[in-house]
Amino acid sequence: MTRTPPxxxxxxxxxxLPWILLLLTVFGPFSMDLYLPALPAxxxxxxxxxxxxxxxxxxxxxxxxxGQLLAxxxxxxxxxxxxxxxxxxxxxxxxxxxALSPSIELLIVARFVQGLAGGAGIVIAQAAGRDVFEGRxxxxxxxxxxxxxxxxxxxxxxxxxxxxxxxxxxxxxxFLALVGVVLLVLxxxxxxxxxxxxxxxxxxxxxxxxxxxxxxADRVFVGAVLAQGMVFxxxxxxxxxxxxxxxxxxxxxxxxxAAAFALNSAGGVIAGWLGGRTAEHWRVxxxxxxxxxxxxxxxxxxxxxxxxxxxxxxxxxxxxLLVFGAQFSSPALTTLALSEYxxxxxxxxxxxxxARYGFGGVAAPFVGLAGSLSILPLGIVTTGAALLALxxxxxxxxxxxxxxxxxx
Numbered sequence: 001m002t003r004t005p006p007x008x009x010x011x012x013x014x015x016x017l018p019w020i021l022l023l024l025t026v027f028g029p030f031s032m033d034l035y036l037p038a039l040p041a042x043x044x045x046x047x048x049x050x051x052x053x054x055x056x057x058x059x060x061x062x063x064x065x066x067g068q069l070l071a072x073x074x075x076x077x078x079x080x081x082x083x084x085x086x087x088x089x090x091x092x093x094x095x096x097x098x099a100l101s102p103s104i105e106l107l108i109v110a111r112f113v114q115g116l117a118g119g120a121g122i123v124i125a126q127a128a129g130r131d132v133f134e135g136r137x138x139x140x141x142x143x144x145x146x147x148x149x150x151x152x153x154x155x156x157x158x159x160x161x162x163x164x165x166x167x168x169x170x171x172x173x174x175f176l177a178l179v180g181v182v183l184l185v186l187x188x189x190x191x192x193x194x195x196x197x198x199x200x201x202x203x204x205x206x207x208x209x210x211x212x213x214x215x216x217a218d219r220v221f222v223g224a225v226l227a228q229g230m231v232f233x234x235x236x237x238x239x240x241x242x243x244x245x246x247x248x249x250x251x252x253x254x255x256x257x258a259a260a261f262a263l264n265s266a267g268g269v270i271a272g273w274l275g276g277r278t279a280e281h282w283r284v285x286x287x288x289x290x291x292x293x294x295x296x297x298x299x300x301x302x303x304x305x306x307x308x309x310x311x312x313x314x315x316x317x318x319x320x321l322l323v324f325g326a327q328f329s330s331p332a333l334t335t336l337a338l339s340e341y342x343x344x345x346x347x348x349x350x351x352x353x354x355a356r357y358g359f360g361g362v363a364a365p366f367v368g369l370a371g372s373l374s375i376l377p378l379g380i381v382t383t384g385a386a387l388l389a390l391x392x393x394x395x396x397x398x399x400x401x402x403x404x405x406x407x408x
Contacts, residue, residue: 016190018141021129022148023183024084024121027091028064028357029152031118032057034160034176038169045169048104056104056111058361063115064122065357071120072127072350073208076201080128080346081193087120088184095177099170114176121183123349130338130345131194136280139335143276146330147269201344211344215351223395224337227292229355230389231326231333234295234382236360238264238322241367241378249375250312260316267320268327275328284332285397291329292389298322299382306376315375322382329389336396359385 035042036057043053067087075083094114101107129141163172201211215221246252246260271291279287301318304310334352341348363385367378 016186017128017132017192017194018144020183020186020191021125021141022144023186024125025145025148026152026156027118027121029149030156030179031060031064031114031176033152033156034163035169035172036157037161038164038172041164042107042169046101046104046107052104052108055108059108059112060115060118061357061361063112063117064119065115065354065361067116067119068123068350068353068357069119070116070350072123072346072348072353073211074346075120075124075127075195076211076344076346077208079193079197079200080124080131080195081187081191083120084124084187084191085184087117087124088180088187091117091121092177092180092184095173095180099173099177119353123346123353126334126338126349126353127345128191128194130342130349131199138339139280139284139331140276142334143273143280143331145334146272146276146327149268149272149327151265151269195346199343208347211347212351215341215344215348218340220396221337221340221348223392224333225352225355226392227288227389227396228330228333228337228352229359230385230392231292231295231329232356233359233363233385234299234322234389235326236364237367237378237381237385238319240364241375241381242319245315245375245378250315252312260319264320264323267324271324271327272330276331278328279332279335284335288329288332288336288393288396289390291325291327291332292386292393294321294325294328296325296383296386296390298325299379299386302375303379303383306374306379322386 039053039056042056043049046053071083071087091114094110094117097110098107098114101110125145126142129145130138133141160172163175167174201208242261243257246257252260275287275291278290298318298321301310301314301321305315305318337352338345338348363381366381
């Protein structure tokens with residue numbers, strides 16, 4: 001008598017895996033922000049101008065975007081674990097190169113490669129989550145990722161400032177290398193492959209191109225990516241312009257500016273959690289439009305403050321709403337972009353991540369066009385980005401023809 005073979009059993013998810021994925025997500029913020037307290041000392045020692053030294057931030061930002069674009073499709077073809085181990089190993093090496101750089105030019109190059117390596121961690125965290133979670137659990141996981149980023153943005157400059165009190169700027173990059181070593185050990189020990197060979201794509205660049213055509217033909221995916229990119233354009237504009245607005249226009253001391261920044265980041269942490277819970281228990285699109293609408297409300301407050309002089313309290317409230325709404329919408333947008341594509345989650349995640357950092361990097365310089373004594377450019381850029389995000393979000397209302405994500 002012929003026996004029917006048992007159905008394949010999905011591998012158990014190690015308890016440590018979600019925590020490792022959360023740690024991978026903070027690669028970007030840690031790499032971007034940890035050394036910022038030492039930027040003036042770095043500029044002085046390497047005999048660089050302020051504008052050239054700031055290119056070390058830009059180089060890392062561009063690297064993070066490009067790294068995600070490369071690592072995502074590679075992980076769809078070769079598995080998450082192999083690409084992740086290569087990325088974390090490269091991160092350790094390039095962090096050491098940053099610490100040893102004898103010139104600002106070499107530091108900029110090393111920072112770009114460090115960003116490339118760090119981008120692998122970010123994109124694989126999203127893709128691996130899509131590999132192992134479904135429905136409400138997937139929304140909940142992306143809500144946690146939305147919390148991890150703002151938390152790292154709060155903690156990393158504080159850690160950098162404390163470390164910089166006892167070690168020079170080179171020591172901060174040494175610390176990043178040490179963090180990379182710890183994460184490499186954790187990954188090698190606890191990160192089991194989440195994409196088995198039978199679910200991987202093949203065909204190299206040709207297959208990647210075919211996957212891209214499928215994704216870009218999907219109106220829901222494109223809408224989610226564009227909306228997420230525009231929301232991050234508003235966020236990066238806030239990061240680039242708020243220090244000038246609050247310190248040079250409204251006269252806040254660096255300490256009070258840091259307090260306002262920490263308040264907004266804390267609001268972002270709460271918003272990411274609330275956005276994930278709202279999308280999970282109510283509706284994905286409801287959480288999406290509530291978040292993007294709140295971002296637009298905050299941006300409108302900044303625009304109004306640029307046209308008519310407003311008290312500091314109004315500007316602080318507008319900045320808070322801007323950040324809160326952006327983080328609130330992130331779990332819903334990530335779910336809409338990735339939920340329908342488990343077979344190419346790496347490629348889809350790489351496009352989403354590249355849009356976040358790419359749109360943000362393009363928008364941020366525009367807030368300084370009128371110098372440091374006008375809030376109007378910040379209001380124009382953030383309002384424009386928020387309105388474009390709302391328009392892009394409307395594209396996601398047209399379903400693919402498949403079932404909507406759970407709780408949608």
